Amino acid sequence: MKHSFVAERGSGGPIIAFMGEYDALPGMSQVCGIEKKPANEGAPGHACGHNLLGAGSLAAAETLAHVLETRGIPGRVRYYGCPAEESLGRIPMVKAGRFSDxxxxxxxxxxxxxxxxxxxxxANLSLVFSFKGRASHAGMAPQAGRSALDAAQLFNISLEFMREHLGPGILLHYVISDGGDRPNIVPAHAATFLYVRAPTADIVPLVMKRIMKAAQGAALMTETSFTSEIKAGKCDYRPN
Incomplete structure (x- = not known):
C-alpha cells in the first residue's frame, strides 16, 4: 500500500511489533510535506493525536531493540508504518498478510x-450514498427536474429521526459531499458521506437494513435513484 512500510531490527524470535500509524485530516494548519510547517502560525497542525502515534511507537520500538541488542536477548523488533489511520489503512495490510508472523x-x-x-x-462502516435525478432550469421549468439534492436531504433527515431508536452506542455521522452544481439548476446528482458506528460488528448489518430503507424511501419520494458504495469498515477492537 502506498506510503506504508515495514522496518525490523534483531534476529531470531519472538517477533514483537509496534503499530506506527499516521494520518492527516483536512482543515489542519500543516503544509503538505515531511517537515513541520504551519499554514497559519499558531493554528493546530494535527488532530486526534496523529502527530504522536507514529513517533511514539518508533521511540518504543527503538528502545526495545536497543535493550535486546545490548543484553544479547534473541528476538526481532518490527515497526509497521501504516498510513490512513482514520480510514483504516491497516486493513489492506492485514489482508496482505503483513502481520501473520x-x-x-x-x-x-x-x-x-x-x-x-x-x-x-x-465497529464502523463508512459509505457514500449517491442520488441521481434529472436536471432542469430551476426558474423556468423546475417541474421538469427531479432533485437529487432533495433526495439526499430527505435521506439525511431520516437519519436524524432514526438515531433515537437505534440503541445504545450506535452513532451516525454524515456530511453532504455533493450538493449539485448551481442553485439555478435542479441538481441531477448529490451524495451523502456516512459513518455508521456500533458497539459490535454484528450490529452494523442490522442498522444498515434500516438505513437502506431510508435511502429507498427518499428516492421513491423524489422520483430519483441511488447507489451506495462502501469505502471502508472494521470490526470492533478486541484487546488481548
Missing part, C-alpha cells in the same frame, strides 16, 4: 491519561 503487536493512542487499557472500540 508477528508474535505480539502493540498499539496505542493519545488520551488524557497515561495508562494501559482493556476497553474496546466501535
Amino acid at each position: 508477528a508474535d505480539a503487536i502493540m498499539t496505542w493512542h493519545g488520551a488524557d491519561v497515561n495508562t494501559p487499557h482493556r476497553y474496546t472500540s466501535s
Whole structure:
C-alpha cells in the first residue's frame, strides 16, 4: 500500500511489533510535506493525536531493540508504518498478510491519561450514498427536474429521526459531499458521506437494513435513484 512500510531490527524470535500509524485530516494548519510547517502560525497542525502515534511507537520500538541488542536477548523488533489511520489503512495490510508472523503487536493512542487499557472500540462502516435525478432550469421549468439534492436531504433527515431508536452506542455521522452544481439548476446528482458506528460488528448489518430503507424511501419520494458504495469498515477492537 502506498506510503506504508515495514522496518525490523534483531534476529531470531519472538517477533514483537509496534503499530506506527499516521494520518492527516483536512482543515489542519500543516503544509503538505515531511517537515513541520504551519499554514497559519499558531493554528493546530494535527488532530486526534496523529502527530504522536507514529513517533511514539518508533521511540518504543527503538528502545526495545536497543535493550535486546545490548543484553544479547534473541528476538526481532518490527515497526509497521501504516498510513490512513482514520480510514483504516491497516486493513489492506492485514489482508496482505503483513502481520501473520508477528508474535505480539502493540498499539496505542493519545488520551488524557497515561495508562494501559482493556476497553474496546466501535465497529464502523463508512459509505457514500449517491442520488441521481434529472436536471432542469430551476426558474423556468423546475417541474421538469427531479432533485437529487432533495433526495439526499430527505435521506439525511431520516437519519436524524432514526438515531433515537437505534440503541445504545450506535452513532451516525454524515456530511453532504455533493450538493449539485448551481442553485439555478435542479441538481441531477448529490451524495451523502456516512459513518455508521456500533458497539459490535454484528450490529452494523442490522442498522444498515434500516438505513437502506431510508435511502429507498427518499428516492421513491423524489422520483430519483441511488447507489451506495462502501469505502471502508472494521470490526470492533478486541484487546488481548
